[in-house]
Amino acid sequence: MTENNYNKDKFLKKFLFIFIGVVSLGLGVIGIFLPILPTTPFILISVYCFARSSEKMHLWLINTKLYKKILEKFINKKGITIKSKLIIIVPVSILLLFLFLIFNNLWIRIIIIILFVMKILFFIKIPTIKNKNT
Secondary structure (H helix, E strand, O other), rough: HHHHHHHHHHHHHHHHHHHHHHHHHHHHHHHHHHHOOOHHHHHHHHHHHHHHHHHHHHHHHHOHHHHHHHHHHEEEEEEEEEEHHHHHHHHHHHHHHHHHHOOOHHHHHHHHHHHHHHHHHHHHEEEEEEEOOO
C-alpha cells in the first residue's frame, strides 16, 4: 500500500467515525425528548467514535452537561443508580402504555411490546450502583 492510499484510508476512517459520532449524538439528543429512542447507547457510540477520530470533538463531548449528566457516573462507576434507572424507565413505560392504548393495529402493538421489553432488558443488564451522594 502506498503512502497516498494509506492517507486516504486514514482520512476515510476518520470521516466515517466522525459522521457516525455526529449522527449518533443527534439521535441521542432526540432521545432525550422522545423516550422511545435510547439516549445512553447513542451517546456512548458518539464518545467511542469521537475518541477514535477527533480528540477535539471527544474532549468537547465529555465536557458537555449532557455527557456529565447521563454518562459520567455510568462510565466511571460502571453502572447507574436505581433512582436514575427509574427516572428513565417510568416515563418511557407510561408513554409506551399510552401508545399501546391508542393504537388498535396488532402489528403496531407488537412493536410497542418489543420496544418495551428491549428497554427493560437493556436496563436490567446495566449494573445498579449504590448512591453515595456522588
